[in-house]
Amino acid sequence: MKIKNLKTKIKNLKRQFEQETADRQALNIKYLGKKGLFNQLAKEIKTVPAADRKQAGKLLNQLKQELTAQLRQKQTKTQSSWIDLTIPGKKPKVGHLHPISQAMTEITQIFTEIGFTRVRYPEVDWDWYAFESLNMPPDHPARDEWETFFVDLPDTTKDIAYDPAKPRKRHPDQAGGQLVLTPHTSNGQVREMERLNSQPPIRMINIARCYRRQQDATHTQMFHQFEGLVVDQGINIQHLKGTLDYFAHQFYGPGCQSRLRPFHFRFTEPSFEVDFSCHLCQGTGQIKKGKKSTKCRFCKSGWHEVGGAGMVHPNVLQAGGIDPDKYTGFAFGWGIERTYTLRKGLNIDDIRLLYSADLRFLQQF
């Protein structure tokens, strides 16, 4: 055999070996075993001309070394693909709903159980729904309290004369004034009356994002409110108080009390601020330690304010096409962040943490 032919055979044997997928032991026998392919080829050295035999010997030695080295690699590959079924499994990381989404689901459930319908209305809405239909005429100072973001589009109703003697109605030719980022969920009140063709009974729970130009430990520029609205014949403050107590017991536990404090909103009359009793001191404002008692550091007064409420103002009913002589209603609107962070065991003193996107914080809930 010419040395050239031997080189070709060596090359072919290497290629064949590279393409093998069998396990290491089988390959060892097939290629490097006593009667293996390498030895078969090595025997052919006798047929190589004497002058080339030294070179042939070198080439065959090289081949053997290469096959042995590659065999070792194949062994490593096979070993790394073994699966050890006795090793304990790795628990995959499972995410969960954001705490505010969890609270929204729970609040929805609490109110739907007593016949409320969950709705959502636009978060970018006309001035008409956010203010004017709620008894806050243009330029009324009460609007300032809502620190509103305005959308930079021309106000199409600016030139329409406003007559305080007439009940307010949306001007039929106009969309509804300037667009705003809704500063509260009360924009849903007249929208809900319109959705039901001004036909009570109405039992609405409107949960949505709100926006205000505010930022500190208890205020964020984007936050959530839930707004309740009930309109029917004979609705009075007792129904409002009963609903607040029901919510307090369901959300905070049976020991929680609600309290109404006189307040002023343009869209309710009478109006109240709603407080819930503090779970740490049970509404006393004092924490007892043995014979001594100290001021509760969580609430300072025994109560936490959560939002506003009141009996729907007749002008608002009229704006929604409902006869205020026939129907009455109550409404309430609270911040979800505030309501949620007052819960027992959650020691959150800065609501901005909820939107910090810090997983170490969020994974606790």
Ligand code: FA5
């Ligand atoms: C209102 O927004 C009224 N629309 C509530 C209402 C509805 C009264 C229906 C009567 C009838 P107020 O501006 O007080 O009211 O806000 C209510 C609650 O929203 C506050 O008590 C607070 O819990 C929450 N809130 C207000 N602004 C922020 C903010 N920037 N960040 C977080 N929560 C806020």
